[in-house]
Amino acid sequence: MKNSVSKTENTIQNNGLLLPVTVIKGVGPSKAAALASIGIDTLQDLLNFFPRRYLDRNLTDNVLLKTGETVTLIVEVIDAYLAHGKKSRLVVGTKTRNNERISIVFFRGVNFFQKIFQPGTTLVATGKLEYFRGFQLIHPDYEILTSAIKTTHPISSTGSKKKKQEQEPEEELSELPEMIHAGRIIPLYPSSEVLKSEGLDSRGFRKILYSALEKLKGKIPEILPNEIVKRRGLILREESYREIHFPTDENSLDTAKYRLKYEELFYFNLLIEHKKKEREKIKRVFWPLPESETANKVRKNLPFQLTEDQNSALQKIKELTNKEQPIAVLLQGDVGSGKTLVALLTALRYIDNQIQVCMVAPTEILARQHYQTILSFLGNMPFLGIELLVGKEPKKNRYEKLYRIKKGDTLFVIGTHSVFQEDVYFSELGLVIIDEQHKFGVDQRETLRSKGKNPDILAMTATPIPRTLCLTLYGDLDLLTIKSKPKGRMPIQTKWFQEDRREGIYKSIRKYVSSGRQCYIVYPLVEESEKVDLKSCIEAYEYLKHEIFPDFEVGLVHGKMEVEEKDRVMREFSKNRIQILVSTTVIEVGIDVPNSTVMVIEHADRFGISQLHQLRGRVGRGDQESFCILMTDSKVTEDAKVRLEAMVNFSDGFALSEIDLQLRGPGELMGVRQSGLPDFKIADLRKDSNLIELTREDATLFGNPGDLEKEEIRGRFSEGRLLFSN
Known part of the structure; x- marks a missing residue:
């Protein structure tokens, strides 16, 4: 028994935070199992189980x-x-x-x-x-x-x-x-029926947390550099844990929160700095890259001038590709800002030097759109090394394409998830372009990168991301932004109407279509559902085609259709053989039909800001006046009202993304499953933007962490958190 006690004391002296929760009086196997079910195994886990709110008692x-x-x-x-x-x-x-x-x-x-x-x-x-x-x-x-x-x-x-x-x-x-x-001010903790059955309501958590802090008194190591603690006026780590759980007063509570948020964000940014330095140790196989004659010809033949932001992005990428280290760039731009052209001009520098490029898109429609857009930019130039690799195609065709890719005859591959498959081999893959990259998992992105010898990465997104999220999710990448739109485009007028305006809207659609323009009408559902009282796109298509617009060609496209049929409808629409396209959100990204000037979004209150903005971006791509009509019932929730009013008042996707972040939070905004948002225990990406910037600056100044800190932060933020692991 004596040996056991001394062993426990030694553990406390070395790192008591790693002790199991069972060292606390009153925490037996049953209570420990309940704590383990929410990820609390050690005293460190317990101290990082922060109150959800406080009561002034x-x-x-x-x-x-x-x-x-x-x-x-x-x-x-x-x-x-x-x-x-x-x-x-x-x-x-x-x-x-x-x-x-x-x-x-x-x-x-x-x-x-x-x-x-x-x-x-x-x-x-x-x-x-x-x-x-x-x-x-x-x-x-x-x-x-x-x-x-x-x-x-x-x-x-x-x-x-x-x-x-x-x-x-x-x-x-x-x-x-x-x-x-x-x-005193008392903390209230998250709980559940399972936890409460073990006495772990707020009262129960206060008891074991107080006992844990007493056991660890004077034994919680300080992990921030002394210089930072003094420079930023931070309280010590042990004091911050005591004050966050049992605050002396409101000022002490605020000081403790600030210290713990700083620590969490500082170490996260140190991990990013470490990952950057790890990447810098890798040498690029293909460098430096000479200028591309083909790219120069494409630019010369364009019927418009590149925007200042496009030129700036191309110049920055050029500078990066002249360095020894592989590049990793996130190019984000608002809808219709010209990211695809920047990607093509970048790709041509590799292709002209017989280096393969792979561009991957999340949907077949978007992949085919990129393929057609790039072919149109290339015009009549003798360029035979481009292939479209998608899911469903005859085996013989696929086999021949894979052979040409493996041999190196195909220099530019544009595809969907099919490029991740094991039978896809590249000869000399030097650049990977990932469009709408947040829709791919980390494993998929790594699989594609592993098909080359440390290829360069150009990730793109048409979903504007708030700066704080960019720094957090993609801090290990070089961030480039395209905000300006091509000259000559008119701003889209966005209106929010309710059912009593429907007849007038149909008259307006008829007027614009009669003058040669085209229209999208988007619905949230493919088919009727008993669970929700929403019009479906199939039901609406039949009604609009036969009852409202029998004298126009009305088309239908949705996610459940066969690929060939979807492609046929989209081709007909792009040629103006279909004037009104009824669809679901399958047209959300990448569809480029400049003649379309009217977008009607039904049940608009059912969509988030980001999705509404992406849908709106399907119009306003030419030099004609364009409209986006948001249709709802007369009654909508307060949150929906804020979203709809934001859409009416703002056209800038980056401004909208900041509003969306405040409304939904980072997890919902990015989609937790794919985005890999860090599991912050106390930092709040909505409220702590200044602290994110400050800790990023300090992490850059202080360089790599020591071995202990590096392992600790790796445990907190796993390798899969950032865009690409090293």
């Missing part, structure tokens, strides 16, 4: 007692008796320090409370002050300060004593040197 001035208010009072028990009536209840008579009489009433757990509330017992009680024949508190929160129990005989309703019964629950008699449940 500081003592109330006895002179200012008012009914209806929540009060916290120190009282002494005078007597206790059972009162009978419609509902039996225990009435505990108490007095405050000013001798104000207050009754504490319990309707439940009467036998239990009879045992512990005996004359002379002092407690802190918190509850709503009511008045019925005097002040009273009904079922208040409480904490016993001094117990007057000298025997195990409870007080009866008449004051007589009963024979000895079972012992009182130990945990209700406070042995703590300070109040933790009342008389």
Whole structure:
């Protein structure tokens, strides 16, 4: 037993945070299993289980007692008796320090409370002050300060004593040197039925957290460099844990939160710095890259000038490709800003030097759109080394394509998820272009990168990402942004209408289509559902085609259609053989039909800001005036109202992304499964943008962490968190 104790003490001295939670008094196997179910195995895990909110339970001035208010009072028990009536209840008579009489009433757990509330017992009680024949508190929160129990005989309703019964629950008699449940700011913790069944409600968590902090007193190591602690005026780590769980006052709580947020973000940014330096150790196979004659010809033949942002992005990529290290760039641009052209001009520098390029898109429609767009940019130039590799195609065709790719005859591969398959081999893969990269998992991105010898990476997204998210998700990449649109494009007018305007909207569609323009009408569902009362795209297609626009060609496209049929419809629409296209969000990204000038989004309140903005981006791609109509019922939720008003008032995707971040939070905004957002315990990407910038600056200044810190932060933020692992 002695050896066991000394071993535990040694562990505390070395790193007590790694001790199992079972070292805490009262945490046995059953309670430990409940804690493990929410990821709490060690004292470190427990300390990082932060309160969800706090209640001010500081003592109330006895002179200012008012009914209806929540009060916290120190009282002494005078007597206790059972009162009978419609509902039996225990009435505990108490007095405050000013001798104000207050009754504490319990309707439940009467036998239990009879045992512990005996004359002379002092407690802190918190509850709503009511008045019925005097002040009273009904079922208040409480904490016993001094117990007057000298025997195990409870007080009866008449004051007589009963024979000895079972012992009182130990945990209700406070042995703590300070109040933790009342008389102060108290923390409230997330819980569940499983946790509560083990006594792990907020009260239970306060007990074990207090015990953990007492056990670790003076033994929690400081992991931030001393220079940073002094420079940024941070409190020590141990103090921050104590104040976050048991704050002295609001200022102390704010100081503790700031320190712990700083620590979390600093170490995350150190990991990013480490990953950057790891990448810098890798040497590029293909460098430097000479200029591309083909790229120069394409630029010369363009019927428009590149925007300033496009030129800036191309120049930055050129500078990066002239270095020894492989490039990893995230190119983000608003819808219609010309990212595909930047990607093509970049790719041609590799292709002209007989280096293969692979461009991957999340959907077949988008891959085919890129293929057609790139062919149109290349025009009549003799360029035979480009292939489209998608899922469904004849085996012979696929085999021949794979052979040409493996041999190196095909220099530019544009495809979907099919390029990840094991039978796809490249001869000299030098550049990987990933469009809408957040729609691919980390493993998929790594698989594609592994098909070459440390190829360069150009990731693209048409979904504007708030700066704080960019720094967090893609801090290990070089970030390039295209905001400006090609000259000559007119801003899209966005209107929010309800059902009473539908007839007028159909008249407007007829007017624009009659003048030679085209229109999208988007629905959230493919088919009718019994679960939600929404119009489906198939149902609407039949109605619009036969009842509203019988004199126009109305087309239908949705995700459940065969690929060949989808392609046929999109080709017909791009040639203006179909004037009105009814669809689901399958057209959300990459569809480029400049003649389309009207977008109607049905049940627009069912879409997020990002999706609405992407859909809106399908129009306004030419030099004609364009419109986006958001249709809803007369009643929408408050959140939906904010989204719709934002769409009407803002056309800038980056401004909208900041609003979306505030509304939905980073997890929903990016899609938790694919994005790999770090599992921050306390930092908030919506509120801590300044701290993200500050810790990024400090992490860059202080360089790589030491071995211990590196392992710790790797444990907190796994390798799969960033875009590409090393």
